[in-house]
Amino acid sequence: MRARLALLAALVLVAGCSSRERLNPFDLRNPYTRGRPEGFVALADDAQVRLEWQPETGSDLAGFQVYRQLGGIGPFVSITGVLSSLTSSFTDRGLANGVDHAYRLVFVFRSGEGSAPAEAIATPGPLRPWVADFGAGVLARITADGRHVLSRVRGFDSPSGVAVDAATRKVWFTDTGGGSLILYDPSGTSQPLSIYVSGQPGAVVTDSVDHTAWACEPEQGRLFHFNDGGLEASPTIGLIDRPIGIARLPSDRSVVVCERGGNRLRRFASDGTPLWGVPLPAPSRVAVDSSTLELWVTSFDLGRVVRLSAAGVALDSVGGFDGPIGVAVDARRGRIWVADARAGELVALTRGGAVVLRVSGLSEVREVAVDPASGDVWATVPGAKAVVRVTADGTRRWQAGGLSLPDGIALDPGR
Template structure:
């Protein structure tokens, strides 16, 4: 009889040891490993918002937040938060200094293993990006790592720009050919500007008007901010990029099939044509230096005195396809994408305003968009297909952050907070 009882106890013990551990704080729990998931972060200026999931820890007495700052070797307890609160604001953080966070859970006098760490670098900017095929615009933290706000309701958002005087954003929705005005909270306040086949736009903050191009319908139009079309010119030949000098109200249009840059006045009268631009891929305007940068298949051109004689001052070769250009308006340096098909075959380059190579960074996979952060001069690169947003150091080109968004990033802009 004793033998049977002993055998029963062995079988029962084996069954108990094989049973799945349901307590999330049990180190042998196959799912949690005895620790909570890492906290979710984002930053606003000098404050970091920390939140975590509470669903698995109904008996928790406190959530314990640990922090390690740059140049510190160990984590220290920052705060103990009691339920029902499941978030915490860490305030007074130093700009441009990395911070790492972990959390643990306390219950009945027991503290769990610390979670995996998460990293953030707070600062006075946000990165905004259009996610073309997910139909949304996303606001990211200063370092581009974490989403702060997702704005849905777009069909196919593409280009984005900021009106710094009103702290509003303009976003093109390709599907319906509309330009939509959006607040910092993601509220669409105006969607009255409509141009069939809208390709590009430029906002003139001096006169509160928007210039837009339609590549397929050969049109350039001027709208007031209420959406009234004040002027339309239909004599172009596939106009693509448009830029504005906000002091003089002069407009620059890259007229694709004619291979020219056209300069117009506010009334749409053509003042000058600069020919020789067949096969271009990008154009940006540096108003501070009155310089146009134009990207071709295999070289980059600078056009100086854009308001005057429009003189070609530089022609830089050695590219495969200059697909995108972004200007650091303070320094005059430019960042550009040299697009090559294939995984890891493209490059990002940083050039001085005089055309000298400052950085040559290989290993990118079909990068589509650039945005310069004018606070720290770093550059964000978006790989359109992979959905990665990568932050590059302004001096070394080191990849500072990586955000695998899973989306299809088409365009980006950095908002600097006042």
């Protein structure tokens, strides 16, 4: 009996030791780390990539070392010496934009390098995608390649609309729950400028000529216009029945507004003077074709997209949608991209209204923006809590997760 108890105790001891060994982060049999450094990500920016990981400690651990491969060709070459075991990041600078950079991070022990590297890929570029994360209360910046969230500006209630001043690279966005229009300068150290307007501001558009922003407030039926000093650029326009979408015409800097409750599309001069209003059932969003100056308007309720002239004359109506919301125009390639939220699809139209592409599997896809340089399409997908990047030919490139309820999206094309 005593022999059997002794044997049982020995087996328990061995099993415990084996379990403890496999919890060792350096152990190849560890089910969580597989012996690799943890939390390794490569965050693409303009001509640089920031690498991040979790620091580690161990009596035999000397630190970490980073290796890089360019364009998927050739060997991985060391780009650092041995970094301290307490190090958690490294920025690789002076890189070629548009080229895939593959990285490996390895443990370095006093006896030599570990055999299991952590791996990540990034493609640097000048693009700065900005997303209003309504659910998390943050303005999120996505990496240039669309793989990850690069940074977050916190402290807001529920951001929804977002737009970029292409001249200054400053970001305007609305905090719907906080009743504010906010200006954020990503290159500065000052706090964001918050302009309290009351109500629930939503859609926003910028004017990069005079550096102002227009914002819709649907609950009280108002349209605001502020400069980057926080002062009114033109008087507030009232008596607009639920304005929920807005776009600017580059020809004269006028703005076009979707007056959903009034079933109208309205146009105002840059000083706020009304120019015209035309009947249009339940308009949702509007986008301007900068080449033709034609307007493309979605109607979620009717499942249609309507094309109008700059004078407000209806030219075409395209059906076959379940519930379209966001719309963006790729003027260089003559494509109109529509976010069909109910169908979970991005749909590409020609200027003539023909469907040329459908990208499905995008749950509740909401807002959309186009990179004019590449033709890539970026869309917020609340159902997946993500932002998706799609190429001009409809190929899904990357998906950045880690968001809560992404709403508005805007692209800063960069230098």
